[in-house]
Amino acid sequence: MSNDPLLQPYQLKHLTLRNRIIVTAHEPAYPEDGLPKERYRAYTVERAKGGVAMTMTAGSAAVSKDSPPVFNNLLAYKDEIVPWIREMTEAVHEEGAAIMIQLTHLGRRTRWDKGEWLPVVAPSHHREASHRAFPKKIEDWDIERIIKDFADAAERMKAGGMDGVELEAYGHLIDQFASPLTNELDGPYGGSLDNRMRFCFDVLKAIRARVGDDFILGVRYTADECLPGGTSKEEGLEISKRLKQSGLIDYLNVIRGHIDTDAGLTDVIPIQGMANSPHLDFAGEIRAATNFPTFHAAKIPDVATARHAIASGKVDMVGMTRAHMTDPHIVRKIIEKREEDIRPCVGANYCLDRIYQGGAAYCIHNAATGRELTMPHSIAKADRRKKVVIIGAGPAGLEAARVAGERGHEVVVFEAANDPGGQIRLTAQSERRREMISIIDWRMSQCEKLGVTFHFNSWAEADTVQAENPDVVIIATGGLPHTEVLSKGNELVVSAWDIISGDVKPGTNVLIFDDAGDHAGLQAAEFIAKAGGKVEIMTPDRSFAPEVMAMNLVPYMRSLQKLDVTFTVTYRLEAVEKSGNELVAHVGSDYGGIAKQRTFDQIVINHGTIPLDDLYFELKPASSNLGEVLHDQLIAGRPQTAWRNADGKFQLFRIGDAVAARNTHAAIYDALRLVKDI
Numbered sequence: 001m002s003n004d005p006l007l008q009p010y011q012l013k014h015l016t017l018r019n020r021i022i023v024t025a026h027e028p029a030y031p032e033d034g035l036p037k038e039r040y041r042a043y044t045v046e047r048a049k050g051g052v053a054m055t056m057t058a059g060s061a062a063v064s065k066d067s068p069p070v071f072n073n074l075l076a077y078k079d080e081i082v083p084w085i086r087e088m089t090e091a092v093h094e095e096g097a098a099i100m101i102q103l104t105h106l107g108r109r110t111r112w113d114k115g116e117w118l119p120v121v122a123p124s125h126h127r128e129a130s131h132r133a134f135p136k137k138i139e140d141w142d143i144e145r146i147i148k149d150f151a152d153a154a155e156r157m158k159a160g161g162m163d164g165v166e167l168e169a170y171g172h173l174i175d176q177f178a179s180p181l182t183n184e185l186d187g188p189y190g191g192s193l194d195n196r197m198r199f200c201f202d203v204l205k206a207i208r209a210r211v212g213d214d215f216i217l218g219v220r221y222t223a224d225e226c227l228p229g230g231t232s233k234e235e236g237l238e239i240s241k242r243l244k245q246s247g248l249i250d251y252l253n254v255i256r257g258h259i260d261t262d263a264g265l266t267d268v269i270p271i272q273g274m275a276n277s278p279h280l281d282f283a284g285e286i287r288a289a290t291n292f293p294t295f296h297a298a299k300i301p302d303v304a305t306a307r308h309a310i311a312s313g314k315v316d317m318v319g320m321t322r323a324h325m326t327d328p329h330i331v332r333k334i335i336e337k338r339e340e341d342i343r344p345c346v347g348a349n350y351c352l353d354r355i356y357q358g359g360a361a362y363c364i365h366n367a368a369t370g371r372e373l374t375m376p377h378s379i380a381k382a383d384r385r386k387k388v389v390i391i392g393a394g395p396a397g398l399e400a401a402r403v404a405g406e407r408g409h410e411v412v413v414f415e416a417a418n419d420p421g422g423q424i425r426l427t428a429q430s431e432r433r434r435e436m437i438s439i440i441d442w443r444m445s446q447c448e449k450l451g452v453t454f455h456f457n458s459w460a461e462a463d464t465v466q467a468e469n470p471d472v473v474i475i476a477t478g479g480l481p482h483t484e485v486l487s488k489g490n491e492l493v494v495s496a497w498d499i500i501s502g503d504v505k506p507g508t509n510v511l512i513f514d515d516a517g518d519h520a521g522l523q524a525a526e527f528i529a530k531a532g533g534k535v536e537i538m539t540p541d542r543s544f545a546p547e548v549m550a551m552n553l554v555p556y557m558r559s560l561q562k563l564d565v566t567f568t569v570t571y572r573l574e575a576v577e578k579s580g581n582e583l584v585a586h587v588g589s590d591y592g593g594i595a596k597q598r599t600f601d602q603i604v605i606n607h608g609t610i611p612l613d614d615l616y617f618e619l620k621p622a623s624s625n626l627g628e629v630l631h632d633q634l635i636a637g638r639p640q641t642a643w644r645n646a647d648g649k650f651q652l653f654r655i656g657d658a659v660a661a662r663n664t665h666a667a668i669y670d671a672l673r674l675v676k677d678i
């Protein structure tokens with residue numbers, strides 16, 4: 001038996017958890033019709049296979065119709081959910097993991113124009129900044145109805161074979177009752193702490209009465225809202241003690257902070273560049289004060305920190321949630337003493353930002369997550385060993401090299417630069433985005449183990465490639481900044497990359513015209529403003545940096561708003577002219593009728609990349625498929641069989657930005673889905 005603190009079993013009432021690592025509640029937005037169908041099940045089961053002790057499935061499954069999901073959550077109020085839940089719980093139990101589900105009523109944290117268009121309810125009329133609905137003040141019959149809805153939903157989950165349910169209190173209706181900031185009720189549910197906690201206890205009592213004692217019940221709640229006038233740490237401690245003393249629950253799941261704004265949410269769930277495990281000590285204080293089973297998750301991305309969380313006795317169960325989206329097999333790798341093989345979560349938060357933007361959660365550098373029905377987490381060996389030559393060692397090229405290596409092929413990579421990484425190396429120039437380099441480092445170490453040959457500082461020509469006698473050639477050469485977007489003066493501007501790489505010195509009065517809306521524009525702005533320049537970011541869009549998304553924007557805003565940076569939306573840079581030492585920007589608008597002139601000493605354009613595709617087109621005539629990708633085969637996960645040239649000696653493919661400007665996830669997905677069948 002291992003003496004690793006993480007691998008010790010934990011007895012939670014009648015439930016034996018096989019180790020100390022859990023996946024906390026998170027809604028990846030994979031439900032179909034509000035039900036956990038095949039895709040949902042496959043995602044959940046993969047984590048159980050990987051060895052986690054318990055997976056808290058769903059996040060915020062809705063118990064009532066006036067709690068309509070804002071990002072495709074499970075609908076726990078539907079009776080037809082039970083058989084789907086049962087299939088999932090049985091499959092997870094077969095893998096030896098426990099499974100619970102998180103239930104909620106969102107209160108004001110939703111919108112009235114979702115679901116059945118019912119009024120949003122909350123214990124006050126104050127709206128939540130993030131979701132914008134002005135709530136109806138909740139009435140006595142709403143309260144009775146919702147308490148019953150919670151009990152009904154819990155009963156459904158028990159019938160579906162769940163080991164327990166967790167109530168999502170923080171930021172949702174239960175904590176909206178508890179917090180003085182959001183509870184303006186008179187009578188039994190408003191005013192004193194006793195009254196503000198009454199709703200929570202009524203819900204817990206109603207659930208317990210339905211599910212009995214042999215069912216785990218927990219609450220995920222904020223024990224310190226970190227907001228003036230909100231639930232304070234002192235009150236949070238008192239709430240924690242009362243939850244324990246109620247005898248109704250089996251564990252506490254501790255949150256610190258508030259989630260009513262993007263900034264608040266990002267402090268609760270920190271992203272890259274923010275401190276690791278920022279609330280672990282706080283969770284430890286709650287555990288020490290209550291001496292009650294305590295769970296906690298918040299940016300504990302690596303095994304060493306998780307081990308410390310358990311060994312130091314700060315928590316009983318440690319959540320590694322995004323870490324399991326990046327690598328579902330963490331526990332298995334710990335047991336096999338292969339921790340260095342764990343694919344690291346880099347805190348990019350592409351997963352969470354996507355669900356808030358209405359999409360499904362995908363991991364920036366594991367394209368199999370959420371696609372378990374079609375994409376493998378473990379790559380199968382090929383029947384025949386081939387020679388695969390890859391040009392470019394950015395994220396797409398390295399993923400192709402890794403997957404080809406796992407397939408057992410002989411793999412050779414040519415890279416023009418001294419180092420691998422491509423655009424990610426540039427991204428990681430920003431202190432706050434340094435963690436991104438692990439996307440490259442992990443792939444390099446995997447490739448090394450797989451015997452991939454690298455030629456750096458090597459500009460591959462068509463001859464070089466053909467001299468390798470390849471069976472397959474993959475062009476992953478990426479792109480170069482595309483700045484030729486003006487009717488006049490394209491030669492007078494620089495690119496965001498010129499600034500980030502340090503190739504061009506920042507100006508003092510700078511316009512950044514950013515219609516790509518991705519990280520590069522904001523990174524360049526930060527470089528210039530930190531060097532003392534005045535910066536205006538201009539976009540023709542209705543909002544700036546839409547590709548950066550909500551939580552990723554928070555650290556930028558915290559930095560840029562303190563510096564000399566302004567944000568201008570709905571204007572388009574049309575042309576640039578030189579006038580003495582100055583640059584004159586001709587500014588118009590897609591709405592028409594605007595022609596302004598402004599002067600700057602530097603103008604930066606961020607407009608994506610243009611593919612570096614010369615080598616591809618040089619090689620194309622010599623290839624057997626003439627570069628063709630059969631989409632039906634690609635989508636169905638079958639080998640590519642396009643045959644357009646009888647004289648062709650090798651298959652030729654192009655992936656990532658060498659095809660068209662996209663993002664890191666798209667580049668890695670291109671590589672995985674093509675190469676897994678080569």
Ligand SMILES: Cc1cc2nc3c(=O)[nH]c(=O)nc-3n(C[C@H](O)[C@H](O)[C@H](O)COP(=O)(O)O)c2cc1C
Nearest residue numbers: 024025026027059060297298299300320321322361
């Ligand atoms: C895609 C996604 C959805 C989430 N949804 C929920 C949710 O519905 N309820 C909840 O309590 N936490 C939710 N979380 C937060 C996680 O449970 C966890 O607290 C957070 O990711 C921090 O832990 P980590 O750093 O280990 O990922 C979500 C997280 C992710 C990544």
Ligand code: SF4
Nearest residue numbers: 346348349351363364
């Ligand atoms: S997208 Fe980023 S934060 Fe989310 S799981 Fe992947 S690496 Fe982690």
